[in-house]
C-alpha cells in the first residue's frame with residue numbers, strides 16, 4: 487500500500503487548463519495534493535495559539551445557507567451511511583433543496599464509493615474546485631484528490647489545513663444545506679470545523695451499544711462546549727431485521743440512545759434498522775434512498791430529514 491506522507495512538501499499547485507497538474511493515480515508516498523507549505527503549518531500553529539487566547543471569528547462558506555455536521559464519537563457506527571442517505575433525503579423532500587456533501591474524513595474517505603463518484607474535480611474561472619455531482623448532490627472528498635488505495639499519514643495541522651481548503655476552495659454555492667460527514671471522535675478537526683464556520687447544527691449518530699453511547703455523549707458534550715446546537719441523535723443499527731422472516735432483534739441493546747438524548751436535552755431523530763439492503767446499496771454506490779425510494783428504510787431517512795429541516799426552519803425564524 488502506498489503511504490502518503492509529508493516528508494516532502496510540494497509547492498502550491500497551479501491549475502493548468504482547469505485541471506490540477508498531477509495525476510492522482512500516480513501520487514506517490516510523498517505527495518501532497520494541496521501543496522500545503524511549511525509556512526502554512528506555522529500559520530495553523532498560530533491559529534491554535536489564537537484559539538487559546540480567544541475563539542476565532544467564524545467565516546461563512548460562500549453561497550451556503552446551513553451547514554449541518556453528521557458526527558459520532560465512535561468510528562464505524564454508520565455516520566457516512568447516515569450522512570449520504572440524509573443528504574439524498576433532504577434533497578428529495580418537498581420543497582426540493584440544493585444539497586452538498588463534504589467528506590471530512592481525510593484518513594478514510596468513503597463518499598466516493600457510496601456516491602459512486604470517481605475522478606478529479608475541475609477548476610472554475612476563480613480557481614475553485616467544482617464539486618463532483620451524482621444524484622443531484624454536490625460532493626467533495628479527499629478521495630477525489632488522492633489515490634483511494636493510498637493511506638494518508640498526515641499530522642493534525644495538515645488535516646485541518648486540507649479541510650479548510652475543502653471548505654473554502656470549492657465552488658459550493660448556491661446550497662441550501664452543506665452536510666459534513668465528520669471524522670469520528672472529538673479531536674482537532676471537529677473543534678476546528680465547529681469553531682471556524684457557522685454551523686447550524688450537529689446530528690450525532692450512534693448505535694445502541696454502551697461503548698458507542700459513551701462516545702456519543704462525549705461528542706455531544708464537545709459540541710455543547712463550543713455552542714454548536716445539537717439537532718438530535720440518529721440511532722443506527724437500532725434493530726436487526728431478519729431478511730427471511732422479518733423478525734426484529736435489538737442486538738446492540740434497546741434504550742441506551744434514548745437515555746443519552748434525555749441527558750443531553752435532545753431528541754432521537756429516528757431509529758435506522760440494521761439491514762443488508764442499507765449496507766449493500768451504499769457499497770454499490772446506490773444509497774438506499776435512491777435504490778429503493780419507497781421502502782420503510784428510506785422513509786426513516788426521509789422522516790429524519792424532515793425533522794432536521796423543520797428544526798432549522800424554526801431556529802431561523804426564532
Ligand SMILES: Nc1ncnc2c1ncn2[C@@H]1O[C@H](COP(=O)(O)OP(=O)(O)OP(=O)(O)O)[C@@H](O)[C@H]1O
Pocket residue numbers: 558560561562563564565566567568591594596669670722723758759760761762764765766768769
Ligand atoms: N443501518 C445499517 N444497516 C446495515 N449496514 C450498515 C448500516 N449503517 C451502516 N452500515 C454499514 O456499516 C459499515 C460502517 O458504516 P459507515 O462507513 O457509514 O460508518 P462510519 O461511522 O462512517 O465509519 P468510519 O468511522 O470508519 O468513517 C459500512 O459497511 C456500512 O455499509
